């Protein structure tokens with residue numbers, strides 16, 4: 001399997017760079033006292049929000065110290081910590097342990113049952129961090145310069161804490177609910193498969209399937225210095241992964257006596273054709289609507305015109321070139337191909353019998369995988385090279401926008417700025433939302449944090465951090481959304 005060596009490499013890298021496995025490991029989080037609670041008498045007001053923001057920062061700092069780099073994930077420690085935090089506020093939770101060290105946590109705040117539940121979904125695992133490139137220890141949970149620093153601060157431990165505190169704040173405030181609120185913290189999002197959200201949806205559908213709504217990562221938000229919201233992107237759909245393995249076969253031999261059908265040469269020729277292949281530009285209805293929305297806030301007149309009428313723009317080679325020069329726009333206007341992995345001989349003097357490559361293909365919603373595969377076979381044009389799906393492969397899913405939850409997000413946004421744009425980007429990557437959309441649950445990606453570009457680069461990058469101001473904003477924004485859709 002193509003993914004094996006990659007997984008092994010990640011594992012080795014995680015061991016090599018993982019500060020928790022070094023001698024200077026911080027004290028166990030279980031030994032730390034939980035930060036003080038922000039007491040509430042009724043719905044939070046004024047200084048209550050500052051208190052909840054400080055509480056969010058302190059909780060996030062502890063949470064980051066639980067190193068959940070995946071693999072191996074170690075989500076069980078994080079789940080136990082969540083259970084402790086919830087229990088202090090009188091919320092019992094269930095921990096599922098699908099594999100040693102792995103866990104999913106499920107907690108439920110009861111409503112009167114007159115409306116169906118809302119799920120607050122978050123993943124506990126994080127990607128690896130290489131401390132030598134960071135200004136701080138990525139697993140120390142440092143709070144300084146107005147930020148909480150560490151791997152997961154944004155993706156998505158920070159959002160997980162915001163979800164947790166918005167639910168807990170509703171309970172502390174004694175707000176009566178129409179619908180149950182389900183807090184679901186899961187494993188294995190970052191490896192694209194495994195025993196996390198998909199495992200819960202498959203093995204315990206009875207716990208989630210009657211839900212009407214779900215909030216998850218996968219949104220974006222932009223605000224000015226004063227905290228006025230300019231733009232909220234609600235993720236309603238995602239491109240679908242269609243990962244492929246390319247295999248070339250030939251005759252093995254000694255490197256000193258070249259064989260005419262060396263599989264590495266074959267593979268390289270096939271990959272060269274794929275690398276040169278330009279997938280056609282496609283405008284899907286959701287992307288067209290999103291670009292049209294963006295045109296309304298675009299300052300550059302040329303780009304504004306192209307976004308406003310993207311179907312015309314892609315017919316004009318100069319406009320198309322400028323649009324696709326933006327990597328994000330490019331990914332939304334076509335099916336994409338990235339050659340990412342190569343495997344052949346591990347000895348310089350040995351011609352292997354087989355050589356293979358991993359290709360990360362992302363299809364736009366509505367694009368049939370079989371047709372794409374057939375096209376790729378035509379491009380490669382070599383019967384000694386086989387192409388087959390390998391790894392994450394599922395059809396794209398989409399949630400409608402004509403819902404009470406979407407209205408709640410719009411209302412919460414416009415309460416912050418009546419002129420803010422609320423739009424529905426298509427995510428080029430994927431989240432766990434597709435597992436729940438398939439169950440018929442309306443699932444949106446919503447971010448609680450207005451980020452600038454430099455802060456946004458911390459996601460899967462270095463110096464990942466979230467500001468105390470953004471945490472306070474996030475708890476208030478999410479509380480507002482959840483209260484609008486769930487309070488009586």
Ligand SMILES: [Zn+2]
Pocket residue numbers: 123155156189217
């Ligand atoms: Zn994430």
